[in-house]
Amino acid sequence: MSDYLIIGAGAVGTAVAERLAVSDHRVTVVTRSGSGPNHPRITPVAADATQGNRIAQLAQGSAAIFNCANPPYNRWSTDWPPIANSLLGAAECTGAVLVTTGNLYVYGHVTGPMSPETPELADLEKAKVRIKMWSDALDAHNSGRLRATEVRASDFIGASTQSVMGQRVVPKVLAGKSCQVLGRLDVTHSWTYIDDVARTLIACAQQPAAWGKVWHAPTNPSRTQREVINDFADVAGVEHVRISVVPNVALRVLGLFNPLVRELPKTMYQFTAPFVIDDSSTREVLGLQPTPWHDVLSATIAAYRRGREKVSH
Numbered sequence: 446m447s448d449y450l451i452i453g454a455g456a457v458g459t460a461v462a463e464r465l466a467v468s469d470h471r472v473t474v475v476t477r478s479g480s481g482p483n484h485p486r487i488t489p490v491a492a493d494a495t496q497g498n499r500i501a502q503l504a505q506g507s508a509a510i511f512n513c514a515n516p517p518y519n520r521w522s523t524d525w526p527p528i529a530n531s532l533l534g535a536a537e538c539t540g541a542v543l544v545t546t547g548n549l550y551v552y553g554h555v556t557g558p559m560s561p562e563t564p565e566l567a568d569l570e571k572a573k574v575r576i577k578m579w580s581d582a583l584d585a586h587n588s589g590r591l592r593a594t595e596v597r598a599s600d601f602i603g604a605s606t607q608s609v610m611g612q613r614v615v616p617k618v619l620a621g622k623s624c625q626v627l628g629r630l631d632v633t634h635s636w637t638y639i640d641d642v643a644r645t646l647i648a649c650a651q652q653p654a655a656w657g658k659v660w661h662a663p664t665n666p667s668r669t670q671r672e673v674i675n676d677f678a679d680v681a682g683v684e685h686v687r688i689s690v691v692p693n694v695a696l697r698v699l700g701l702f703n704p705l706v707r708e709l710p711k712t713m714y715q716f717t718a719p720f721v722i723d724d725s726s727t728r729e730v731l732g733l734q735p736t737p738w739h740d741v742l743s744a745t746i747a748a749y750r751r752g753r754e755k756v757s758h
Contacts, residue, residue, distance in 0.1 A: 456605035458513030460643035509650035560723035603639035604748030623687035628716025
């Protein structure tokens, strides 16, 4: 049994916390509000992740610090650096392994599957922030100041309201209503199950062979947006729904009033050309496989149906 510190209680942070807790580990979850998963082995704490001394205090005795924070999409350039620096300091002074949740933005526009060896050539500002975060962590790891690793995933799929294939899609499919997506309907795309991200983060925290490297969470074969939505309908046992694409002009208009929407066109390339993850090294070295696709869809549908039942009562 070990102690672990998790920064953030979003979909990934919650999944990591719950997995560790059911394995009899003690978990502290840090959020600004002090909210977190309800489990006797999980202790939610209200704290500011940018306050290095406080995070280091909470991390004392922890085997690992999981960075599952999720600053507002439009504030990455200002909010990420102080969080990253705080967690680096906490890992260095406590000896806890720093395990960071990353994404594929760092690779930028590519013409083939993205592996951990793909050059980090993105010129997007928010991607540059993530590139520097890993570069700083790797430099500290290589200099012997701390132990660090990073797990990158493609767009999440699962019971997450922030997922492209989440709240905007699944409830509508279950209700037989039409839905809209971004980009193109029939371009292949990788979708990483939230629970598979959590499993990979935990494996990387516990396996020394994973430290000092980037890993890609195991992910099922790519599917187009149309295929995913139709797959949801098939598994749910409902009729296929009408699917359309959000017009670019609508995004531009909405972006005038919503800073989060304003950021979407900058990463639209991910949904207008193939965007595919290569997770072969994770499968071969860490021995992890993705959750079967049918199980991913079934679990996601069940979660949304449970949520709908709670609302109705």
